[in-house]
Amino acid sequence: MPQRVTTARHALDRLGDAAASAGRPMTFMEVCGTHTMSAARCGLHSVMPATVTLLSGPGCPVCVTAQGDIDLIIEAAFVPGVTLCTYGDMLRVPGRRGSLERARSRGADVRIVYSAMDAVKMAQQLPGRQIVFAAVGFETTAPASAVSVTHARELGLTNFAALVSHKRVIPAMTGLLESGSVHVDGFLCPGHVSVIIGSEPYRPIVDMYGIPCVITGFEESHMALGLACLAEQVRDGAAELVNLYPEAVSSGGNQVAQQLMHQVFEPADMRWRGLGVIPRSGLALNQEHREFDAQLRLGLSAPEDREPRGCRCGDVITGGCVPPDCELFESVCTPILPIGPCMVSSEGSCQAWFKYKRLHVAPIAQMTPTEVTS
Amino acid sequence: MNPVAPGHDLAVDWALDESRDRSKQVLLAHGGGGQLTDELLNDVVLPRLANPILNAMFDSAVLPCQPQGRLAFTIDSYVVQPWRFPGADVGRLAVSGTVNDLAVCGAQPIGLALSLILAEGFAKSHLEFVLDSIHATAAEAGVHVVTGDTKVVGRDHADSIYITTAGLGVVPTDRCLTPDRVRPGDAIIVNGPIGEHGLAVMLEREMPEVQSVLRSDAAPLNGVIESLLKELGEHVVFMRDPTRAGLAGVLTDLARQSGWRVGLNEQDIPVRAEARHAADMLGLDLMEVANEGKVVVVVRPEVAGRAMEIFRGHPLGKDCAVIGHVEDRDDGLCVLNTAIGGHRIVQKPYGEQLPRIC
Structure with missing residues (x-):
């Protein structure tokens, strides 16, 4: 073993x-x-x-990204001349005008990237297009976004911009505790x-x-x-x-990555799905790098932050309920046709629950004793 | 010898360039059915795939009627990007995939039909590479390409090469491999470590800078499958090759179609450490990743040991394992018993594998 x-x-x-x-x-x-x-x-x-x-x-x-921010990314994909670069998980998150996957099938130029730098490379290769990178994620992906912006500036690229909705995990945890x-x-x-x-x-x-x-x-x-x-x-x-993870985690963390984030971003009030706006819980481009803000460059107005009716993703990610408590779970909202983001991402609670745990959760009454206790 | 020397004037230089290009690249006219098509077939295709039936160049391949059995007929398109990746290429894939689709139905392949769709500008040397690979793989499988077609499309419509391969095979009358024959107690065997084809392609496409030892497992399995069927006969009840939706796709289908629960043991599923790391890095579930040289075989429990011995005696089955059993519960679920003693349901994958964020 x-x-x-x-x-x-x-x-x-x-x-x-x-x-x-x-x-x-x-x-x-x-x-x-x-x-x-x-x-x-x-x-x-x-x-x-x-x-x-x-x-x-x-x-x-994906799950913590507010509906308004998701709609903004999808809006950007529909702007003529824009090539939207996104991490794969975002592709199928539904917005008011459908998902990026649907936008792509309707002719929007949506590309999946594995790193922010892929988007910068694309900007070099496609000088006639505006490359917009959907910069989402926690402190894990934020340093890479920072590097991409720094690099785009060094290369003098005027056709690279980012829609930044990076988040910081500690304010989310304290926000959750404060909310009671x-x-x-x-x-x-x-x-x-x-x-x-x-x-x-x-x-x-x-x-x-x-x-x-x-x-x-x-x-x-x-x-x-x-x-x-x-x-x-x-x-x-x-x-x-x-x-318990000392081989990878030190007390002060990765100073280089922190420095990179600090050079490009500043703490900003950020809206979260399920948690609302939490002060200084996000990262935004600082004054010096605001020229790379895709929302400003494309002149997009911030969409209203309205979540799908009946969707309880907000409660799910704040521990307010488990996925089967949501009326839409499995009845309407499935990985094939997700309504909320928690069903889209392979990391989302709803999808994880749907894919892996149904046996354990759904009909406990019908299970044999060995199943319940094993 | 060329009558004009280079450097003579611009027009001549241009003509020489054009002629060089024509000799190196595929042009739209190569698919037009005229002289250039003949040239491509005679210079590039036929020398590599030659056999009496194909050489006749009739509009159809004319094959002798088999005396007994039923015909198996299958078709598949291969659009993998990039067209060449560690361990294999689209040509090897196009033969293996179709031969394997025949073999898992118990058929012995008797001929392949090949349709090539080439993008204008695709290098002839690359085409030669793919055709050589098709030839080598077909020889491995003991089957000929007996008919084919070539078309060229503009650069806007394709970027390299697409291949469609149809296969014809004969199933001996006494063979029947269907999910309704599956019953509780049957053993489920896979012939080696899973997920390596999909990972090799994905790494080559998305992260070419990553050096990995993972290689595509693409291979024709008709040889090893035939040995198994010849010896174990009706004790082999069902087979499928876990290609695009991986092991999860095949086993969730088996559970649903047979109506029985399929129980798998995570610890028994052969997985290479490199594959586990790569799948973790890409955020993929190895059970959902494609294989092109694997077969899932369901056999009666009394012959499971002998089936393993037959696999182990073959290079394409030496790392085989019994990964689970059909259980006596008619809920049609596929359940994985995890290494730590827990369990979870295995679901059929969505379709497009999406890398995750963090």
């Missing part, structure tokens, strides 16, 4: 012991799309003690984001709110260890910041 599996099973035993001796149910939250997907893929929820709940918080970059909408006994903190920002930014959450924070990687063993560590803290009445 591979080491990671042995480690995971051992950690799950620890989690079970801690949960049993704590004598009360506990709710943890991860705030990372990769954690959502990894947990779903390895069937983590099906082997957790019944008294432990793991919620998916505002961690999927959900009770959380501990956070499983994201590995990728923490590589960039470091472990220290989580300290106020531990100190001011008394909530344990554990940084983990993405394999099932990492996540199981993280949960065990959180449960043991709850059992012991402790609240500490623990970094």
Whole structure:
């Protein structure tokens, strides 16, 4: 048996012991799309003690993007002369005028890129087109966006611009706690984001709110260890910041990446799906780089921020409900025809739930005892 | 010898350039059915794919009637980009894919039909490469290209080469490989590590700067499949090649079509570490990634061991594994028992694999 599996099973035993001796149910939250997907893929929820709940918080970059910002990206794709570059997950997110996928089938020039620099290269190759890069995501993708803008400036490119809706994970976590909408006994903190920002930014959450924070990687063993560590803290009445991913995450993070972000972006008030506007929770192009703002360049007005009727993605990503609580889930909203973003992204809670967990969740009454307990 | 020397005047230089281009690149006229088409066929295509039936150059291939059995007839188009990638190319794919579609139905291939759609400007040397690859792969499968067609389209309509391959095969009368024969207890076998074709192509297309050891597994499987069917006969109940929608696509279909639950064990599914890393990097589920040299075989439990031995005795089956069983529950679900002791449902993939953000 591979080491990671042995480690995971051992950690799950620890989690079970801690949960049993704590004598009360506990709710943890991860705030990372990769954690959502990894947990779903390895069937983590099906082997957790019944008294432990793991919620998916505002961690999927597509899911937290406000409807208005998504509509803006789709508007931009329809502007004549524009080639819109996007990460793949955004392609199928529905907007008021359909998704980017639909825009593409109707003739809009929409290209999937793997990195922001691909968009800059495209701007060099297609001088007759305005290349607009949809810069979404947390601190993981923001440094790459910053590099692309810096590089475009060095190359003197006048046909590259970005629609920036980058977000910062810490203000989202504190925003969620301040809103009081959900009770959380501990956070499983994201590995990728923490590589960039470091472990220290989580300290106020531990100190001011008394909530344990554990940084983990993405394999099932990492996540199981993280949960065990959180449960043991709850059992012991402790609240500490623990970094279980020290091979990748330092206390100060990646200084070079932080510097790059600082050169190009400034903190800005940002609207989030489900959380509303949170002060200084996003990143916007600073004065010096505002010429690369695609919204200004194309003269697009900000669309009204109106979410699809009945869609509870906002509640899902704030822990207010689980996907099956949403009336649209599975009945109308499926990965084939998604209504909300959480069903679109492979990291979205709804899609992860739909794809991987239906067996465990839907008809518990019809299941045999072995299924429920295994 | 060319009557004019270069450097004579501009018009001559231009004509020489044109003639050089014509010898190196595919032109629209190469698909026009005239002299240039003949030239392309005689100089490039026929020398590579020659066999008595094709050489006759009739409008149809005329094949001898097989004495017994049923005919299997299949067609597939190959539009992979880029046309060449680590481990294979569109030519190898175009033969393997069609031969495998015949083989998993229990058919022995008797002839392939090839339709080439070339983009104007596609280098002749590249065309030669693809044709050589088609020839080599067809020889591996023991089948000939018996008829074909070539068209050239403008640069606006295509960028390199598309191939459509039809295949004709004969299924011996006693063979029947259908999902309704599947029943609880049957073992599910795959002949080697999954996801490598799709990953090799995707890495080459999206991240050419990444050096990877992953190579496409594209290969004709009719040889190993025939050995299996010859020895185990009716104990082999069903087969499919897990191409575009990967293992997930084939096994969710099997569950749905047979009506039984398909139970898989994650730890038993052969996966190379490099493939796992690449899939993680690209944000893909390996179960959903395409294979072109893999076959999923469902056999009666009593012959599972012997089926494994037959696979292991063949280069294309040496890393085979029993990955799961058909279970005695008629819910039509495909369920994966995960390595950590949990379980989850496997769903049929959407269609376009999208890389994720963070």
